[in-house]
Amino acid sequence: MDIDRKAYGHRAPERPELSRLADLPxxxxxxxxxxxxxxxxxxxxxxxxxxxxxxxxxxxxxxxxxxxxxxxxxxxxxxxxxxxxxxxxxxxxxxxxxxxxxxxxxxxxxxxxxxxxxxxxxxxxxxxxxxxxxxxxxxxxxxxxxxxxxxxxxxxxxxxxxxxxxxxxxxxxxxxxxxxxxxxxxxxxxxxxxxxxxxxxxxxxxxxxxxxxxxxxxxxxxxxxxxxxxxxxxxxxxxxxxxxxxxxxxxxxxxxxxxxxxxxxxxxxxxxxxxxxxxxxxxxxxxxxxxxxxxxxxxxxxxxxxxxxxxxxxxxxxxxxxAQEEIEYLMARGVSEEDARSLIIKGFLSLDIMGLPDELKRDMEETIQKAGSEGAM
Incomplete structure (x- = not known):
């Protein structure tokens, strides 16, 4: 897809330096x-x-x-x-x-x-x-x-x-x-x-x-x-x-x-x-x-x-x-349909990457949970 650079013409102001990233808002x-x-x-x-x-x-x-x-x-x-x-x-x-x-x-x-x-x-x-x-x-x-x-x-x-x-x-x-x-x-x-x-x-x-x-x-x-x-x-x-x-x-x-x-x-x-x-x-x-x-x-x-x-x-x-049989397998073990979909998506994406912050992992879990919920609609 071609990019129209004129659509991104705003120039940002100069940003101040920070001694630590922890000093960010x-x-x-x-x-x-x-x-x-x-x-x-x-x-x-x-x-x-x-x-x-x-x-x-x-x-x-x-x-x-x-x-x-x-x-x-x-x-x-x-x-x-x-x-x-x-x-x-x-x-x-x-x-x-x-x-x-x-x-x-x-x-x-x-x-x-x-x-x-x-x-x-x-x-x-x-x-x-x-x-x-x-x-x-x-x-x-x-x-x-x-x-x-x-x-x-x-x-x-x-x-x-x-x-x-x-x-x-x-x-x-x-x-x-x-x-x-x-x-x-x-x-x-x-x-x-x-x-x-x-x-x-x-x-x-x-x-x-x-x-x-x-x-x-x-x-x-x-x-x-x-x-x-x-x-x-x-x-x-x-x-x-x-x-x-x-x-x-x-x-x-x-x-x-x-x-x-x-x-x-x-x-x-x-x-x-x-x-x-x-x-x-x-x-x-x-x-x-x-x-x-x-x-x-x-x-x-x-x-x-x-x-x-x-x-x-x-x-x-x-x-x-x-696969419907995968959902039914998990539901038969007490997992809700929505959670079953989320578990399957999580396993499919294989997000077990070392070094990621815990908050990012939680954010990913929420995104995957949302995907499982919307996939059930």
Whole structure:
């Protein structure tokens, strides 16, 4: 879907800096927690961009570097090795972003938190991020993208270039919590070197009106691994077009792409694309959809592309409704019909992701409970 940028012409005022995320107004803190960001959690570092202003950037672990993008560009000679090397530069309009780098061989004990926040209604936010997991390091990032209370519409374009060096492990969990009229365009490319591991967890249970994303990981070194896990819930009026692509370019590389999609009346296009370029690679793609409303749409689009022989790639795709016998089985054990539907949806979405705040988990439970209630209508 094309975006009319003129519809998002409001310019946000400059936002004041905060020494702590805990100093945010209570309603903003509550929104952050529902987006996977806990202002009071013990973390290695944190970053927050509100509209086009870096309002907070802090790092307590010497094993990792967290900086606003412009600061990193100034300190590191323009990041010539990394900036716009994976992604083609489409525009000079960048409102901000973050630079994160773990030190070689370091294990960053606590997660890093990043938040991209839209607080001005009918405005646009253009972000450029760079993440580098240096050789042999381990890094865990929790990223929350959200709109503030009172914001109904806006545009978010988030461009991320991610580098996983030799033997490094990067786990990246993203939670989207957008207003109902938002247009969202995350664009991400990942390069994984020999023996590196990239793990992506993506959650979107509060869908925007129009979300399009298709992150691509290239496994460029022997034994590199990429895993994508995604869960979506689409409500009436929302369109989610999302998927993951993995290009396996080196021997013994492995990839797994798993998506779970639930439509309560919205449209979901669940894509997945595996490209095997050399012998000896293994990859699996799984797309499952659950429709709770006759007005909903789920279009699963799994693709396997083999460019040589002697490789293993497979896919599974299934779309359907909640089986009546599953509901009856739970009801026979004293569970109400509404709770039975909620339990089935919860199990289907597989939301057991480590590191999420308890309040976010409760918010997810409420969303799922609502989906079970409306699915029974």
């Amino acid at each position: 209570e309603e903003d803190k509550a929104t952050l927690v529902r987006s996977g960001i806990d202002p009071d959690a013990q973390v290695s570092g944190s970053f927050m961009l509100t509209d086009s202003s870096t309002v907070h950037c802090d790092c307590s672990d010497p094993n990792v570097e967290v900086l606003p993008m412009q600061t990193a560009m100034d300190l590191h000679d323009g990041l010539k090795e990394y900036s716009w090397k994976l992604m083609e530069k489409e525009s000079d309009q960048v409102d901000g972003g973050y630079f994160i780098r773990s030190r070689p061989g370091a294990t960053v004990t606590y997660p890093l938190q990043t938040c991209l926040y839209l607080a001005e209604d009918r405005s646009a936010q253009d972000v450029h991020n760079i993440v580098i997991a240096e050789e042999g390091s381990t890094l865990n990032i929790l990223s929350g993208c959200a709109s503030a209370p009172g914001v109904r519409s806006g545009l978010h374009v988030g461009i991320s270039e991610i580098y996983v060096k030799k033997g490094a492990t990067l786990s990246f969990t993203m939670v989207h919590n957008w207003a109902e009229e938002m247009a969202v365009r995350p664009k991400t490319k990942i390069m994984v070197e020999e023996g590196g591991t990239f793990i992506s967890n993506y959650i979107c249970l509060k869908p925007a009106k129009d979300l399009v994303m298709y992150p691509t990981a290239t496994l460029n070194g022997q034994g590199a691994v990429a895993t994508f896990n995604s869960v979506f819930l689409s409500t009436p009026g929302s369109t989610i077009d999302s998927g993951s692509r993995v290009i396996l370019k080196a021997p013994d590389t492995r990839a797994e792409v798993v998506s779970r999609a639930v439509s309560m009346g919205g449209k979901i296009y669940a894509r997945g694309h595996l490209v095997g370029e050399v012998p000896g690679v293994k990859a699996h793609l799984e797309c499952d959809g659950l429709i709770l409303s006759d007005s909903g749409l789920i279009h699963a689009i799994p693709e396997l592309e083999a460019r040589c022989n002697d490789l293993e790639m497979s896919h599974e795709a299934a779309v359907g409704k909640i």
